[in-house]
Each structure stands twice: as structure tokens, then as C-alpha cells.
Amino acid sequence: MEGRKRIFSGIQPSGNITIGNYIGALKNWIELQDDYDCIYCVVDMHAITVKQDASVLRKRSLDALALLLACGVEPEKSILFIQSHVPEHAMLNWALCCKTYIGELQRMTQFKDKSVRHADNINAGLFTYPVLMAADILLYQAELVPVGEDQKQHVELTRDLCLRFNKTYGETFAMPEPLIPKTGARIMSLQEPQRKMSKSDPNPNAYINVLDEPQDIERKLKRAVTDCEGLIAYDPQNRAGVSNLLEIYSAMRNIPVERSVELFSGLGYGELKAETAKAVIERFAPIRERYRELTSDRKRLLIIAEDGADKAKRIAQKTIAKVYHKLGFDSK
Numbered sequence: 001m002e003g004r005k006r007i008f009s010g011i012q013p014s015g016n017i018t019i020g021n022y023i024g025a026l027k028n029w030i031e032l033q034d035d036y037d038c039i040y041c042v043v044d045m046h047a048i049t050v051k052q053d054a055s056v057l058r059k060r061s062l063d064a065l066a067l068l069l070a071c072g073v074e075p076e077k078s079i080l081f082i083q084s085h086v087p088e089h090a091m092l093n094w095a096l097c098c099k100t101y102i103g104e105l106q107r108m109t110q111f112k113d114k115s116v117r118h119a120d121n122i123n124a125g126l127f128t129y130p131v132l133m134a135a136d137i138l139l140y141q142a143e144l145v146p147v148g149e150d151q152k153q154h155v156e157l158t159r160d161l162c163l164r165f166n167k168t169y170g171e172t173f174a175m176p177e178p179l180i181p182k183t184g185a186r187i188m189s190l191q192e193p194q195r196k197m198s199k200s201d202p203n204p205n206a207y208i209n210v211l212d213e214p215q216d217i218e219r220k221l222k223r224a225v226t227d228c229e230g231l232i233a234y235d236p237q238n239r240a241g242v243s244n245l246l247e248i249y250s251a252m253r254n255i256p257v258e259r260s261v262e263l264f265s266g267l268g269y270g271e272l273k274a275e276t277a278k279a280v281i282e283r284f285a286p287i288r289e290r291y292r293e294l295t296s297d298r299k300r301l302l303i304i305a306e307d308g309a310d311k312a313k314r315i316a317q318k319t320i321a322k323v324y325h326k327l328g329f330d331s332k
């Protein structure tokens, strides 16, 4: 719609979606749909920075699309598509790679973390991942990028590239800004609350998946690491485990963390864990149900993906035409 700000965000189809992805990003994606022009993407091209099996990735990409729909992304309101279906992402990626300094990429903390986790496969794609992410955002002239705290550094690099390109070639891209939620911007591991919750954690007790069965959600929260103080307080630095549970509870109930602290004042960790489990189960049960329905009709999912890619291409092609002209790639 005319005059509305444009939003872009993406999620990797790397297996399941955790409660961290849900609270840090997805929940906001859904809430923003009425007030912004939203473009949401399953970023399968980012996924191949780590080893993938083609048939598994193909299935996971469509499953991720179904999960986004089940969470509440509405294709009538927002553009929803799979990244590799729009080749313009790769086209802009290359142009931006040639404008990015090696030193800038060497500073990216996600690259450093992932290089440790995937030491046998430190490929160039893992290193240039943030440039592809910048291309994803700038391609659509997005002004806002709803992400978790861990992606802030990548959006900052996108802003630097946007400024650099616009300065050299004249106004080409809209300047994007990260949109980071007040509560749950960094959901922590349930087992090591000093570390970010991550869907590729080898210990499945460290994370909750949106599609987990209620008894698994209950069990994982019951086992969540807290501390021996026995007092419910919000202090992420010194009381990471309890603070994490309070953030999860608050996000699930849509209330500020301070309100949750009041609600649990005088109660024990057992009550906090049980109530958090109840809130998470209530929130995810209908999503699981819708997901099952949606994945039973893969033809329909493919039509939604194709339709989304067509809409995305219309915007992306305009940006690429502009960029290619400025770079001297056209003959006009």
C-alpha cells in the first residue's frame, strides 16, 4: 500500500524453528503485517553456508514456509516466498560483495562463532553471508528489519553498504533500520543460559521448538537451568536462567517483564517453570495443528511460494535494473 513503510526479514530453513526465533523475530512479523508492507522470506541460499542434503533442504524450505503460514503470516497481506526462487538476490549479492571490505566481514561475530562450530567447512559463503543478507534487504528497499539481537551487527553492515553505494552512485537504496523487540531479543539456551538459544545446538534440551509436543515442552522447561538463590528476579547478567524464563513467559503472555516479576513475586522456580510451560503450550498448540493441515497439501504450498516469488520479483527486478545501470552493466 502507498505510503507505508516496507519491512523485510528472513528465516533459515535449517530444521525446526525455536522459541528464540519465534519470540525474537516471527512473533513480530505477524504483528507488523497490518501496519507495514511486509516481505518475508525463507532464506534457503543462506542455509547452504553449512552442509545440506538437497532433498532434505527442498523439503525443509517448504516446511518452513508452512510453519510461517501456521504462525500467522498471511499471503494476502504480506509477500511470502523462498529466496532461491528470486535470482535477483544472487545478482545484488555479487555487486555488493565488490563493495565490501574483507576487514568488515572479519569483524562479524556470527562468522567467528560458526567457524568454530563448522571447523571442517569454513567456506567463502559462510564468510560473505552478511553481504547476501544485505542484498536481501536492499533489494526490496526495506526500511525496517525485524530481527533478534544476534542479527543487529549484520543490519549495521547493511546500513554501511547502503550508505557507501548511495554515496558513490547516487540515491539507489532505502536506508534500513533493525527492529529489535523489547522483550525476548535474545532468548538464551535452557541448559547454558549464558549462551544464545540456537536451533543447531547438539543438546535438544537446550531449546524448545515451535512444533515440540506439550510433554516435551513441559519436560524441557522443568529441567531448565536456573540458580540456587530461589528468588524470582529479573537480572540477565547475574541471574540468566530465571531472567530467560521470565522473558519467555512475558513474550508468550504479551506482558512486560516487570509485570511477570510482580505476578511471580513470592513464588518458587517450580511455579515459574510450570506457568511458562502452560503459556508456551497454549501459544504453540494451534500453530502445530495448522502446520499439520498445511503440510498435508504440498501442492498448495508450492502455489503460495510461486505466487510470493512473482510478487517479490516485481520489486527486485526494479532495483536490479537501477543497480546494473549504475554499474555499467546495461548497454543503454
Ligand code: AQP
Pocket: 010, 011, 012, 013, 014, 018, 020, 021, 022, 023, 024, 025, 146, 147, 148, 149, 150, 151, 184, 185, 186, 187, 188, 196, 197, 198, 199, 200, 201
Ligand atoms: N535465541 C534467539 N533469541 C531471539 N531471536 C533469535 N533469533 C535467532 N535466535 C534467537 C532470530 O531469529 C531470526 C531467524 O534466525 P535464522 O534462522 O535466520 O538464523 P540464526 O540467527 O542463525 O538462528 P539460530 O537458531 O541460531 O540458527 P542456527 O543454530 O542454525 O545458527 C533472526 O531474526 C534471529 O535474529
